[in-house]
Amino acid sequence: MVDYGKYYSSLANNIRASDIRELLALIKHRRDVISFAGGIPDPKLFPKSELADISREAILKYGDEALQYSETKGLIELRETLSDFMRRMKGISADPEDIVVTTGSQQALDIVARSMIDPGDIVVTENPSYLAAIGAFKAAGARLVGVEMDDNGMDTFKLEEKLKSIYSTGGRVKFIYTIPVGHNPAGTTLSYDRRKHLLEIAEKYDVLVVEDDPYSYITYENGVDTTPLKALDRYDRVIYLSTMSKILAPGLRIGWIVAPREVARKFELVKQYLDLHSPTLTQFIVLEAIKKGLVERMIKVATPYYKSKRDAMLSAMEDYFPDYVSYTRPIGGLFIFARVEKEGFNTTKLLEVAINKYKVAYVPGAGFFVDGSGYNTMRINFSYPTHDEIYEGVRRLAQLVKSE
Ligand SMILES: Cc1ncc(COP(=O)(O)O)c(C=O)c1O
Structure with a gap:
């Protein structure tokens, strides 16, 4: 058996697979879990047929x-x-x-x-x-x-x-x-x-x-x-x-x-x-x-599309979140950041419970803080889920926040 560990650089040795990343990777194929954990665009917006034409042209016309x-x-x-x-x-x-x-x-x-x-x-x-x-x-x-x-x-x-x-x-x-x-x-x-x-x-x-x-x-x-x-x-x-x-x-x-x-x-x-x-x-x-x-047209389409998802999420949060949860109201980007002002509430520890009991996922905030704080925060994505998932997912998140 080769001991590969001794060949790694200190950089490779210092990079560790994170438990959170692995937990979130597992839910990719679970239809019962609503995920706010991604940070990705909604593929419904990808201009597929235009890009297919452009790609064909790029190869046939400018191929060399x-x-x-x-x-x-x-x-x-x-x-x-x-x-x-x-x-x-x-x-x-x-x-x-x-x-x-x-x-x-x-x-x-x-x-x-x-x-x-x-x-x-x-x-x-x-x-x-x-x-x-x-x-x-x-x-x-x-x-x-x-x-x-x-x-x-x-x-x-x-x-x-x-x-x-x-x-x-x-x-x-x-x-x-x-x-x-x-x-x-x-x-x-x-x-x-x-x-x-x-x-x-x-x-x-x-x-x-x-x-x-x-x-x-x-x-x-x-x-x-x-x-x-x-x-x-x-x-x-x-x-x-x-x-x-x-x-x-x-x-x-x-x-x-x-x-x-x-x-x-x-x-x-x-x-x-x-x-x-x-x-x-x-x-x-x-x-x-x-x-x-095409890029400018895409921006014109994506702007109202994501705005309506952002609005849906903000309104669901207003309806469901208790007043000890504060959250940002983004004017751009794909994320809302929430902070739960409740003694001992730890979003990292609770992620597994969120996924398995409440069937909702988010990214725990602590990893984004360079000083080790932020244990009571979470990043919530609104670009990828559908409107229905946004409403239901926020309802589930609110349950987690209130019960745990
Ligand atoms: C702040 C920020 N910088 C950089 C990136 C990386 O983007 P790219 O897909 O261009 O590598 C992202 C992706 O989400 C991001 O949010």
């Missing part, structure tokens, strides 16, 4: 190129098209040379981590934050410092206090990682004033800002400003990440980074040894989907 190796930083036609797309949709002005196409935003997080973090470096995040970003930063050896949030996102005054205290003890922060709109998991959106404040703080303390923005293209309220930090960035300190995952299809695995030219060049070098380049074929598909207006 679309099936060939391509440039590490992404097809120039796609980078030009993304540059135009971001300018029109978000007011971001990005030269195509400042864009790196990535294999989903997840790879962008990995590239940022590998390019910026040495073991022991401090990265500041919202508390809670996106699990897979926490994972990527930790894998690179980062020490994470979390900043408290409220309904308006990260508390930027608390952020400044944290930076002050880190700097007063000789520490140094590499970057602040933020998900300003439709936060995963917190469901919050950073207010406009705080966005400006955050940029001022980044300049004052000489840190970079990594803005992760999968969600601001689909938002549910008119009149709420969701201008990206990147579009407000006078100091050239923001590294902007976005993705086609929520506005077209995650299986295409196409995301992108906008960074100051020199940084983009560094990212390109790091990406080169990760995967040479993101799949040329899906880059062509995304290119054509944007050019034909």
